[in-house]
Amino acid sequence: MKFETYIQKSKENCANIYGLKPEEIPFLKVSLTTTQLEARKRQFEPIRIILQQFMQKLLVYTSETPTLIVATDGEGYVLDIHGDQQINEIVEVLGITKGVRYAEKDVGTNSISLALTYEEPIQLIGNDHYHHYFKELACFSAPFSYGEEKGTLSLMTTKEHATHFYLGLLSSAVDAIEREIKVQLQNERFHLMNQVLMNATPLGIVMTNQFGEIQEMNESAERITGWLETESIGKDIEMIPELESFIRQVLNDQSKLENIEVIFSQGEKACLLDVTPLFDQLNQFIGVFAQFRDMQSYYDLQKRVIQSEKLSAIGKLGAGFAHEIRNPLTSIIGLTQLMNELPDEKQRGNRKIIMSELERMRHLVDQFVMLGKVQVSQKKPENLHNIIQDTVCLMKSYARTHQVTLHFEPAISNPILSIDGSQIKQVLINFIKNAIEAQPDGGNVRISLFPNTSAMTVKIIDAGHGMSPQMLDQLGSPFMSTKEDGLGMGLAISLDLIKAHQGTYTIHSTEGEGTMVEFTLPL
Numbered sequence: 233m234k235f236e237t238y239i240q241k242s243k244e245n246c247a248n249i250y251g252l253k254p255e256e257i258p259f260l261k262v263s264l265t266t267t268q269l270e271a272r273k274r275q276f277e278p279i280r281i282i283l284q285q286f287m288q289k290l291l292v293y294t295s296e297t298p299t300l301i302v303a304t305d306g307e308g309y310v311l312d313i314h315g316d317q318q319i320n321e322i323v324e325v326l327g328i329t330k331g332v333r334y335a336e337k338d339v340g341t342n343s344i345s346l347a348l349t350y351e352e353p354i355q356l357i358g359n360d361h362y363h364h365y366f367k368e369l370a371c372f373s374a375p376f377s378y379g380e381e382k383g384t385l386s387l388m389t390t391k392e393h394a395t396h397f398y399l400g401l402l403s404s405a406v407d408a409i410e411r412e413i414k415v416q417l418q419n420e421r422f423h424l425m426n427q428v429l430m431n432a433t434p435l436g437i438v439m440t441n442q443f444g445e446i447q448e449m450n451e452s453a454e455r456i457t458g459w460l461e462t463e464s465i466g467k468d469i470e471m472i473p474e475l476e477s478f479i480r481q482v483l484n485d486q487s488k489l490e491n492i493e494v495i496f497s498q499g500e501k502a503c504l505l506d507v508t509p510l511f512d513q514l515n516q517f518i519g520v521f522a523q524f525r526d527m528q529s530y531y532d533l534q535k536r537v538i539q540s541e542k543l544s545a546i547g548k549l550g551a552g553f554a555h556e557i558r559n560p561l562t563s564i565i566g567l568t569q570l571m572n573e574l575p576d577e578k579q580r581g582n583r584k585i586i587m588s589e590l591e592r593m594r595h596l597v598d599q600f601v602m603l604g605k606v607q608v609s610q611k612k613p614e615n616l617h618n619i620i621q622d623t624v625c626l627m628k629s630y631a632r633t634h635q636v637t638l639h640f641e642p643a644i645s646n647p648i649l650s651i652d653g654s655q656i657k658q659v660l661i662n663f664i665k666n667a668i669e670a671q672p673d674g675g676n677v678r679i680s681l682f683p684n685t686s687a688m689t690v691k692i693i694d695a696g697h698g699m700s701p702q703m704l705d706q707l708g709s710p711f712m713s714t715k716e717d718g719l720g721m722g723l724a725i726s727l728d729l730i731k732a733h734q735g736t737y738t739i740h741s742t743e744g745e746g747t748m749v750e751f752t753l754p755l
């Protein structure tokens with residue numbers, strides 16, 4: 233019924249508006265130049281490929297029937313034609329070639345124009361056409377859309393071979409084509425997104441197949457490793473020696489590796505590496521995914537912050553330190569003045585005291601000066617007991633200004649550790665400083681050392697105001713401080729330094745009761 237209305241209306245247009253004569257033989261007009269046609273074809277490229285596959289297949293199935301299959305764009309321009317010999321005569325008479333346009337004003341009522349106008353599949357059989365010349369033909373058209381673009385897929389045969397089945401066939405073909413195109417577009421989008429994500433990330437990414445051959449490498453990986461993607465794809469992972477052993481391990485074990493420190497010789501970049509095994513949908517192992525982040529700038533920043541923390545600690549310790557120096561100085565000056573008035577053996581006794589006071593001062597000044605120096609992280613055999621003792625000595629005056637007494641219980645045995653002494657001193661200063669500052673009304677801080685066969689544990693215990701569970705949760709986040717003049721960097725740095733020594737730590741704290749910080753360094 234609907235078809236009839238469309239057809240009726242079109243025929244009226246042909247007669248009244250376009251002034252076409254039904255008895256004339258219509259001829260399609262070539263309206264596109266070769267370049268224009270090529271441009272349009274390119275616009276439809278992905279869908280044309282699918283349409284062509286379909287057109288060829290359909291022709292095979294309809295080989296007994298004279299069939300012409302045409303694909304047009306949204307304005308009715310023919311982009312592709314497939315047909316068999318039997319229908320060639322009509323093709324010639326009508327002038328159907330690529331680039332001609334099916335327009336109602338030229339060829340009268342036709343299925344392509346109607347399908348485009350009403351956006352639904354249309355069939356015209358025999359006299360449904362306006363021109364008598366078409367009375368032996370049957371035409372079927374189904375419209376499709378492709379992104380912003382529209383078009384039709386049409387089939388022409390003789391009236392005697394016409395069957396409604398063709399219209400259904402075309403419609404379901406167009407549906408399937410549209411679905412496939414959608415999937416293709418989606419895949420393209422995923423691919424594009426993948427590319428953007430891969431290359432926008434500062435993470436270096438390298439993927440290999442299950443044989444260890446490089447399959448993917450992003451721009452950051454190029455920058456960090458110094459290899460170009462083009463020279464790496466398909467090559468064995470041995471070409472990146474910094475990654476090779478870890479990737480081989482995951483290729484063998486198929487289990488994940490995380491946070492491995494790797495230094496790439498290219499630019500001496502320190503990175504943290506994760507290597508993950510990849511499995512397909514059937515859970516078959518298909519390769520590995522390695523990602524590494526350049527930590528160099530973080531380490532550089534950390535170094536700078538450590539330095540500024542040191543300077544700030546020195547500033548805070550300075551007042552107490554001056555006090556500490558003044559006391560022995562006063563006694564030295566007093567004793568020296570007295571010297572001349574005293575008999576010889578008394579003088580000797582005083583000289584001894586003066587010497588020991590001077591020794592103590594020199595040691596303190598040495599420690600203080602060392603603290604301020606920029607030190608490159610260097611692990612070497614050190615005696616942890618002595619390091620704690622030195623630090624406690626250094627902190628004593630700061631503790632005294634807070635009415636806090638520091639107690640250090642010497643350990644029974646005293647093993648040597650491979651550590652960066654100045655970094656561990658920094659850790660101790662931060663923990664002891666916090667323990668002192670947690671007791672504004674004075675108190676005690678107990679520091680003890682527990683050596684065992686594989687590690688050494690240091691405990692710092694205070695009976696200060698302690699921390700709430702929420703506070704404990706956030707501990708170690710930089711700039712988290714409850715103190716008026718606190719930077720909130722002390723713990724962040726200390727915990728990082730302990731990790732850098734492959735050490736572990738625990739912090740127990742109860743509000744109103746006190747805090748125990750415990751860290752362990754491997755032997």
Ligand SMILES: Nc1ncnc2c1ncn2[C@@H]1O[C@H](COP(=O)(O)OP(=O)(O)OP(=O)(O)O)[C@@H](O)[C@H]1O
Nearest residue numbers: 666667670698713714715718719720721722723747
């Ligand atoms: N022993 C402790 N007892 C109670 N609270 C503590 C203790 N140690 C740390 N805290 C809490 O953790 C916060 C963070 O400590 P952190 O050492 O990182 O920074 P800070 O001491 O505030 O400043 P600074 O940079 O000068 O060390 C402190 O402000 C304090 O609230």
Ligand SMILES: [Mg+2]
Nearest residue numbers: 662666722723
């Ligand atoms: Mg602190």
